[in-house]
Amino acid sequence: MDLPNYSIVLKNFYPNKQKLILLDKNLGKIECIFISKPNHHICTGTILNYLLEEKSQIYKITNYSIEYTPILLATQNIFFLHKILETTLFFSSFDSQEHSKHTFNLLCYLYHKGNLNFSINFQQLSVLKLFLCLGIFHEEKNDWEDAQQIQSSLGLDKFVDIPLNIKLELKTELLIDKLIKKLLLEHPSYNYLKTFNFNWTNNAI
Known part of the structure; x- marks a missing residue:
């Protein structure tokens, strides 16, 4: 059928x-x-x-x-586009339907806003939200407390869009960066990840 x-x-x-x-x-x-x-x-x-x-x-x-085809987002920030696609590829499970709609909708939202210049804070929160949509955070994991702290302080939720003009305190920004790196390092195929070797950037060049 x-x-x-x-x-x-x-x-x-x-x-x-x-x-x-x-x-x-x-x-x-x-x-x-x-x-x-x-x-x-x-x-x-x-x-x-x-x-x-x-x-x-x-x-x-x-x-x-x-x-x-996400040409606008690729033009504005090709590294960020590759980051979200690579994260989805490596961290989503085959035939796992539980988180697919939230993940798909988040990527479509980023595509829809692709003509805009995403701030570094917006990119960081988008990657963190992607982990949330993929169901990466679990109570039994060590990162749960940090994730809860960020979620509660920023109202980060897979049902709510991230404000494009969001500005984080330096302490929160460093915590998010640390958490993202920790989640990446825990992946068994971490050595095959390519895009997170690049620093966060506001534009494609």
Whole structure:
């Protein structure tokens, strides 16, 4: 049975393989193959509208259209775009539907505001909110207390948009930076992460 879906491309193996890793709005992170050769070059970060067929736990794209490519955000701050896509790729679980809608909606919100110059504080909070949407914070983890402190002091919530003009106190900014780095270091594939070697920046150059 074909189902209409929306997704964001997290990794594209084409032309070596006709395969994609997608963040599907309803299904979470999934691996898909094209039934036939795609007609367009599909960039990482692209939003697809597509028909998906599942057979024997294999997802196949039977038809698709490109809904949006985040050119504006890439132009304003390519490093930040790569940060959020890489974080989503590495920290989301395959076929985990619990957090997929919140994560998808956050990325779409950032795309929608992509023509603006995001402040460093906004970027930091967006990455932290992305971890929240992905369900990374848990009470049994050591980072829970710091995360709770930030959430309560800033009203950070996966249902609420982050103000574009937000300005953090230096103490809070350093705490967020420390927490993000700690979460990254805990990932078993940390050495494969690339974009967090770059410092936070306000623009693409």
